[in-house]
Amino acid sequence: MANGLPGRLGTVRMEGELPHRDDIPVVFDELDYQLACQAYLWALPLVSYAQWKKQHYEVFGATGSDLVHYVSYRDRLGLITANATTPYILNFFDLAESGPLVIELPAGPTAGGVSDFWQREIAAMGEMGPDRGEGARYLIVPPGGGTTEVDGYRVLHSTGTNIMFGFRTLDPDPDRSQALVDAVRIYPYARREDPPQTRLVSPGGRAWSGDQPRGLEYWVRLHEIYQREIVDDRDRFYLAMLKQLGIEKGKPFAPDERLTRILTDGAAAGELMAQANTFAKRFAGSRYWPDREWDLVLPLDNSAQRGTNYDELLERASWFYEAVSFSEAMKSQTPGLGQAYLGTYTGADGEWLDGSRTYTLHVPAQVPAKLFWSVTVYDSQTRCLIDNEQQRGDRGSRDRDLRVNEDGSVDLVFGPSAPGSGETNWIETIPGRHWFSYTRFYGPLEPYFDRTWKLGDITPT
Structure with missing residues (x-):
């Protein structure tokens, strides 16, 4: 039976x-x-x-002496939950092949770091790192390397054989930003007397999927x-x-x-x-305001992915299904430094966000972000920037044409067709596909942390 x-x-x-x-x-x-x-x-x-990494090496033609520079919107279409506002510069390295690796980071407003392939942060670099934006020469030592001090270098011990090094420039001036990118060097320590040129590789509009x-x-x-x-x-x-x-x-x-x-x-x-674990989070404290649909997208407590008495298996799966990389700077608790991320996967009605419908989002005045803020739309299936005809997936305070209300607030529109008020505050969505959104605060301020400033829900019209 x-x-x-x-x-x-x-x-x-x-x-x-x-x-x-x-x-x-x-x-x-x-x-x-x-x-x-x-x-x-x-x-x-x-x-x-x-x-x-496979995309970097096989599609873009990058090598262990290169950095890939993501600049355009199309460059980033394969990058999971990419920020559409600031450029990315990064690559992946096998320390078993290179041996100890040198990273020369120039002084200036950058945010970045090194992580292993479990996406555990080995160290932050730039403004949130030990160099505090003043620049440094870092030496990344493979597991079991034993080296603790080397004159002229900040020594970091990798927790894995494979690593990712990446950073973003935070300077709004494109010329100064490019100068920072051009000044970064990466090469094996064994070749420090005659280091190879660090080449910048562009995705060049090629189709790819991360x-x-x-x-x-x-x-x-x-x-x-x-x-x-x-x-x-x-x-x-x-x-x-x-x-x-x-x-x-x-x-x-x-x-x-x-x-x-x-x-x-x-x-x-x-x-x-x-998908359920990510788009319908059931972690304690995920909902940022009890009367809003916005979640803290980062359920991990720390870069080691370790909770009290357990390792954060489902928290890790949630974040790394919808995103890539983790830095302590992403969960800054210091007003004015780092970043903060909120995400929403449903509208004010509690239903999945639908590309065939039109929605509005009210962003109250005095957004608590020292540097800038942005709202970005992602495709739910790929978790990448929405590949719309507009070739634009975000709106934020860095957009000079953003239409601001008299009281300083902003109203954004999401939908398949431009609203009657024009395209300035509109992000195009795709009928037949679901989407979700992140709101990023760069240099979050106290009204974000104490939750006295409150973002509206994405509301169907």
Whole structure:
């Protein structure tokens, strides 16, 4: 007789208290499927960076001596929840190939840092880093490198073999901003006497995708990066799951028909879980104002991804499904420094934001941001900037043509057609696709922290 359990297990025949011998494969299929779902969520930050690096090296032609410079809107269309206001300069490096790596960061208004491929921040750099915007020469040492002090360098110990170095310039003047970019140097310490030129590579309008691949390709990417990365003790149980799924260090990934089916189904279900975990956050304290739909998009407590008595598995999965990189500066608690991020995935009516409908957002006067603020629209499927005909996905205080009300407030419009008032405060959405929005505060001020300033909801008209 069937045992009444849900899903595949409901088809298992029982012999008393034990499953029928012929139905044991059904039980193992379900076990491996559940392992795949959990491994999908666990691996999101690692696969995300591995995919992004692959795009840099294979699509843009970057090497370990280069930085990729994202400037235009089209450059950033493959970058998960990119800021459309400031340029990005970054690349990925394998310390097993380069050895200790030197980063020369010039003095000036920059925000950035170095992280491992689990997207744990190794160190902030620039205004929120130890150089405080005064510039420095950093030396990134691989795990087990042992070096603690080197004259003339700030030594950083990497928590992984693969790293990402990236930064943004915060100077609104384009010439000064470009001068900062041009002054950055990155090269192996072994070549410090004759360092290679640091080349700036442009995406050049090429189509690319930095979001995690779907289906079997997700596991292909995970297998690839696993071969070139160290293992933390906290991950050993997950590595046991990967072994059962045919992913082992030093062995080829060659799933048979059964495992291919399970991995494909597991990636699809894992992404569905990631979407719910991201777009309907159930973490305590996520809702920023109790009577608004805006959430704190960063549920992680710290860059180590460690909570009290546990590691932040679901918090990490939430953030790194919808975004890339983490810095303590993103959760600044110091008025006037760092950034703050709020996100909304539903309108004031509690329904998913729909590209075929028109909405308005009221931004009250005196936005608590020392540097600037912006509101950005992202495609829910890709989590990237909306690829609209307008080729513009944000509006904010840096837009010189922004129409401001007499009282200093701003009303933004989102929808598939330009409003009668014109395009100035309008962001075009795409019918048939859902979207979500971030509001960013650069240099958040006290009225943001004490919540006395309150942003309106995105309201259907």
